Amino acid sequence: MEFLSEFGMFLAKAVTIVFAIIVVIGVAASSGQRGKKMGKRGAIKVTRLNEHFEELREALREAVLDKDSLKTVHKDEKKQAKSEQKELKAARKKDKSSVEAHADPGHEKKRIYVLNFKGNIAADAVVCLREEISAILSLATPADEVVVRLESPGGMVHAYGLASSQLLRLKNAKVPLTIYVDKVAASGGYMMACLADKLIAAPFAIIGSIGVIVQLPNFHRVLKKHDVDYEMISAGEFKRTLTTFGEITDKSREKVQEDVQTIHDIFKTWVKEHRPSVDIDKVATGETWLGSQAKEKYMVDDIRTSDECILQACESAEVFEVEYEVRKSIQDKLVNVLENSFEKVLSRFFTQSRNDIYQ
Helix, strand or coil, X not given: CHHHHHHHHHHHHHHHHHHHHHHHHHHHHHHHHHHCCCCCCEEEEEEEHHHHHHHHHHHHHHHHCCHHHXXXXXXXXXHHHHHHHHXXXXXXXXXXXXXXXXXXXXXXXXXXEEEEEECCCCCCCHHHHHHHHHHHHCCCXXXXXXXXXXXXXXXXXHHHHHHHHHHHHHHHCCCCEEEEECCEEECHHHHHHCCCCEEEECCCCEEECCCCCCCXXXXXXXXXXXXXXXXXXXXXXXXXXXXXXXCCCHHHHHHHHHHHHHHHHHHHHHHHHHCCCCCHHHHCCCCEEEHHHHHHCCCCCEECCHHHHHHHHCCCEEEEEEEEEEXXXXXXXXXXXXXXXXXXXXXXXXXXXXXXXXX
């Protein structure tokens, strides 16, 4: 009874919090729409990561260094920036045909565009990926680079096939593509990742799962036991093979196995084409490996985190994070807030319950 009482109080609090959030978000969403320029389908958001990291560094300096030391650091940086500017002007005069000079008069440094792809089973993130790549291709040159921070456990073949095709657009335009995997790139995720000119994984990232699987529950025997008929009318011998309620025949099962094997063969060919150094027969077993193991199998090129690489890139290039935001109605935004808020409240409740048990 005590647990039910606590759970009842928890639900009451949750409902109150969610209602308050809905009211606040409703007001914020309506005012936000007025101040934000959104296209008919959505909007592109660009963040200069150089400035982001500079702000972090400056905040830490102000907290750690005394005034005299901070003044000296700023003075040295200004001197260095002035020297670099002179060298750049001299280089442009000496060689006006250099890539940086002739591509764009104001394009003094290499530009790196950073994209984030977090995939689910349906690869829904491809909706934003296609818009982000379209925007980048309107400006990028082969002197620039596109970086994709990829995280995906895989999913539907056709969905990840489309996502991979979006990355192919960059390669067809001769724009260098680097992909970082900090957590996981498996199955369809690795289908995308192997397209990279440079594929870099964190030491404990999960890589691989070059395989195909089809699975679904079948209730035919349960229906038969209770004398329930299931009728399905179709034209074409293999219009339906595996079904949830119908009887699965040996012929249907063999057809599905044949289809799965065909997809697997195409997947293997795809990986081998884009990463010819791998021994495809040894890695296309459906297994996964940690980043360091995957490097030994030539499935990735280097072992580092995306944070390390992007921070280093900011020293010599202009780095921009590009994000496409799909236009959403106020109702959609409220639903998202409601889902996220409820998940957080549930997480707090069960975390607290677990802590109480172990205290």
